Every structure is written in C-alpha cells, then in structure tokens.
Amino acid sequence: MNPRDRLRSAGRRWTDPAEALAQQVTERVVDLIVNALDINELAARVDLNALLNRVDIDAVLKKVDVNALLDRMDVNVMLDRVDVNAVVERMDVQAVVDRVDLNPLLDRVDVNDLVKRIDMDALVQKTDLGAVMARSSGGMASEALDAVRSQAVGLDQFVDRWVRRLFRRKHPGPSAPSALLSPPAAILSPPAAILPAHAEP
Amino acid sequence: MSAPAVQADTYQGHYAGSVSRFLAYAIDLTVSTAVFSLALAAISYGVHIVTGHSVSWNRSNIVVAVIFVVWQFFYFGYSWAVSGRTFGMALLGIRVVRADGSGLDPRRAVVRALVFPLSFLLCGLGFLGILVQREHRALHDLIAGAAVIYSWDARAARLRFLARQAELATSDSPPPGSAARGASH
Numbered sequence: 001m002n003p004r005d006r007l008r009s010a011g012r013r014w015t016d017p018a019e020a021l022a023q024q025v026t027e028r029v030v031d032l033i034v035n036a037l038d039i040n041e042l043a044a045r046v047d048l049n050a051l052l053n054r055v056d057i058d059a060v061l062k063k064v065d066v067n068a069l070l071d072r073m074d075v076n077v078m079l080d081r082v083d084v085n086a087v088v089e090r091m092d093v094q095a096v097v098d099r100v101d102l103n104p105l106l107d108r109v110d111v112n113d114l115v116k117r118i119d120m121d122a123l124v125q126k127t128d129l130g131a132v133m134a135r136s137s138g139g140m141a142s143e144a145l146d147a148v149r150s151q152a153v154g155l156d157q158f159v160d161r162w163v164r165r166l167f168r169r170k171h172p173g174p175s176a177p178s179a180l181l182s183p184p185a186a187i188l189s190p191p192a193a194i195l196p197a198h199a200e201p
Numbered sequence: 202m203s204a205p206a207v208q209a210d211t212y213q214g215h216y217a218g219s220v221s222r223f224l225a226y227a228i229d230l231t232v233s234t235a236v237f238s239l240a241l242a243a244i245s246y247g248v249h250i251v252t253g254h255s256v257s258w259n260r261s262n263i264v265v266a267v268i269f270v271v272w273q274f275f276y277f278g279y280s281w282a283v284s285g286r287t288f289g290m291a292l293l294g295i296r297v298v299r300a301d302g303s304g305l306d307p308r309r310a311v312v313r314a315l316v317f318p319l320s321f322l323l324c325g326l327g328f329l330g331i332l333v334q335r336e337h338r339a340l341h342d343l344i345a346g347a348a349v350i351y352s353w354d355a356r357a358a359r360l361r362f363l364a365r366q367a368e369l370a371t372s373d374s375p376p377p378g379s380a381a382r383g384a385s386h
Contacts, residue, residue: 120356124363143365146358149221149294153355156218163332173216173335177302177348180214 211356214302216337217295217349228289233276237269278314282307286352294353300338300346313345 164172174181245256258265280287285305286296297305297313305313320327320340327340338348 120360121363124360124367126367142361145292145294146361148292149353150355150358152221152224152293153212153218153351155220159219159332167333176214176216176350177298177300177336179302180350181302 211354212351213354213356215351217293217351218337219331221293221295221351222331222337222349225287225289225293225295228292229277229287232288233273236276237272241265274314277317278311281305281313282310285310290349294351295349296352297347297349300336300342300348302348302350305347309345309347313341313347316341316344319344 160172241258245258248254248256277287280290281297282305284291284296285298290296297310299305299309330339330343331337336348342348
C-alpha cells in the first residue's frame with residue numbers, strides 16, 4: 001500500500017466529521033443571526049433610490065415575457081376591482097372627444113335606417129316639432145286638401161280591392177313604376193324633378 | 202275632421218287609382234269649361250262695347266265647338282308638358298310620368314293629349330284600363346307610354362294632422378299652475 005494513501009485515509013477520518021460539524025455550526029449561527037436581525041430596521045436603513053439607480057430597468061424588462069405574464073393574469077378579477085366611476089371622473093372626456101375623428105364614424109352609420117326607427121308620430125305629438133309643423137303647414141286649406149286626398153286614396157284602394165276580388169287576382173301588380181321602386185329609397189326621397197310633393201299648393 | 206286614411210305608408214310614387222283620377226278629371230273639366238265660358242263672355246262683352254252689337258254663342262256652332270276642343274287640348278297638353286299635372290291633378294296630388302317613372306317629356310305630353318279622346322270612344326272603354334289594368338293605365342296612357350302616380354306624401358299629411366292635433370291639445374289645456382290659482386280664489 002502506498003504510504004500516501006494511508007495518510008489520506010487517516011486525514012479523511014478527521015476532516016469529514018470536522019466538515020459536518022462546521023456545516024452544523026454555520027447553519028446554527030445563521031439562524032441565530034437571522035432571528036436576531038430586525039428586518040424592518042434593516043429595510044429602513046436601505047437607500048432604495050440609490051439601489052434602484054443602480055438597476056438597469058430596461059434590461060430587466062427585456063427579460064420579462066409580457067405575453068406569458070398576461071396569460072397568467074385573470075383580467076376579469078382585475079376589472080372587478082377597478083372603480084370605473086372613479087376612472088371616468090379623472091378622465092378629460094372633452095379631450096378624448098376632440099381627438100375622435102367623427103367623419104369615418106358617421107360614414108359607417110346608416111342614417112336612413114336610423115330615421116326609419118324613429119317613431120315620428122310620437123315625436124310630432126310629444127315635442128315642439130309638432131307645434132312648428134302646425135304653424136307652418138298652411139292652416140285650414142292645407143288640412144282640407146289633405147283630408148280630400150286621403151279620402152280619395154282610401155276609395156282608390158277600396159275599388160282596387162274589389163277589382164282584384166272580381167278578377168280573382170292573388171298577387172297585386174307592381175305598386176309603382178320601376179324607376180321609383182328601385183332602389184327603395186327612391187320612394188322615400190324621390191327626385192325633386194319628378195315628385196316635388198312639398199311644392200304643391 | 203277624421204285622421205287621414207293612409208297612415209303607415211307615404212304612397213308617394215305609387216300608381217294612382219281610379220277615384221283620384223276621376224275626381225281630378227272632373228275638376229279639370231269644370232275649371233276648363235268655366236274658363237272657356239268666361240272667355241266667351243268676355244269676348245261678347247268686348248264686341249258689344251266696340252261694335253254695339255251683341256254676340257250670342259250657340260253651342261251647336263261648329264266654330265265654338267272647334268275652339269273648345271282646341272282649348273281643351275291646350276289646357277291638358279300644356280299642363281302635362283310643363284309640370285306633368287293639371288290643376289285638378291295638383292289638387293288631388295297626382296301627376297303624369299313616363300311608364301318607367303321618370304319625368305314626362307313634352308312630346309309624350311302632347312301625344313297623350315292628342316290620343317286622350319280615343320279613350321272616350323266605344324262608351325269610354327279606353328278608361329277601363331284604369332280600373333282593371335294592374336298599373337292603372339288607360340288607353341291614352343298605354344299609347345303615350347305614360348302612367349299616373351301619386352305625387353302627394355300621405356305620410357307627411359298624417360304628420361301634419363298629428364301636429365295640428367297636438368297644437369290644439371296644447372292650446373286647449375290650461376297653462377301650468379292656473380288650476381291651483383283657480384282653486385285658491
């Protein structure tokens with residue numbers, strides 16, 4: 001046997017227990033130190049600004065995977081905790097509106113469809129619009145003319161119904177000439193050259 | 202006064218029916234005949250003032266009959282050519298257009314006026330088309346390539362009616378607070 005090996009094995013008999021003892025002593029010492037430390041007092045002594053000045057925030061952010069972070073977030077829970085009213089109160093709505101380009105927005109709105117949804121009868125009866133119309137619509141003569149025309153149209157339809165029954169027509173004919181039927185809007189707003197209804201006496 | 206019969210739809214641009222067209226024609230016939238009679242009376246009066254002789258117009262006089270026919274042609278033809286409607290049609294809210302709905306050109310208006318008497322032939326059978334034809338077109342409409350439509354907006358008339366009713370209701374109702382003041386006296 002090599003005399004060096006004998007020395008090594010003798011050394012190990014002493015060093016291994018000594019190393020384990022040193023480990024235990026170190027752990028115990030650390031425990032004692034940690035328990036003895038006042039973390040709050042220690043934190044109070046740390047100059048965080050100086051610490052942060054030494055941190056390269058950009059480098060830290062580059063390492064963060066924001067998408068992975070967002071995937072792990074429950075946005076609904078977060079929104080539940082947000083006081084929207086408080087947020088809105090802090091917003092400068094006027095500034096937001098000033099920045100909105102309304103023209104493309106209005107281009108996408110179907111005004112004709114919007115107007116069709118308005119209950120004009122209620123609008124005229126319940127607002128000042130009715131009073132304005134009544135004062136500008138020509139009085140008794142206009143009223144009498146409307147009544148005569150209405151009665152005539154009613155009688156037209158009455159006669160038309162009887163003729164259809166007489167000839168046993170299941171489907172009525174076209175209601176208007178083709179140029180006035182398509183597009184449908186043509187009936188709602190006919191060309192002034194063809195149907196200047198408001199120009200009538 | 203009752204509410205206008207037509208409520209939901211405007212009917213503007215739809216083919217006009219027989220009653221509206223008959224009433225319009227009756228008004229036109231009355232007006233044109235009255236104007237013609239007045240003109241004859243004015244001419245008689247003028248002749249009497251100038252010459253001292255009184256002129257009596259005989260209905261069977263062929264000259265008067267021809268002038269009357271020409272006047273009728275002028276009355277209807279000119280009205281249709283200029284605006285697509287006569288006085289009676291304007292009152293009833295109807296107008297003449299081309300068969301496809303576009304505005305009536307003067308040529309078609311003159312043709313329609315020229316062939317209009319044809320519809321009276323055979324006991325007025327030419328007018329039967331207004332009743333039975335799907336587009337309510339009479340013989341003279343078919344020949345001239347024309348149609349008669351409503352140019353009157355029934356929907357607007359209903360809104361005017363509602364506006365007047367609302368105005369009347371507002372004027373009839375006492376001003377706010379007057380009831381309380383009346384009770385205190």
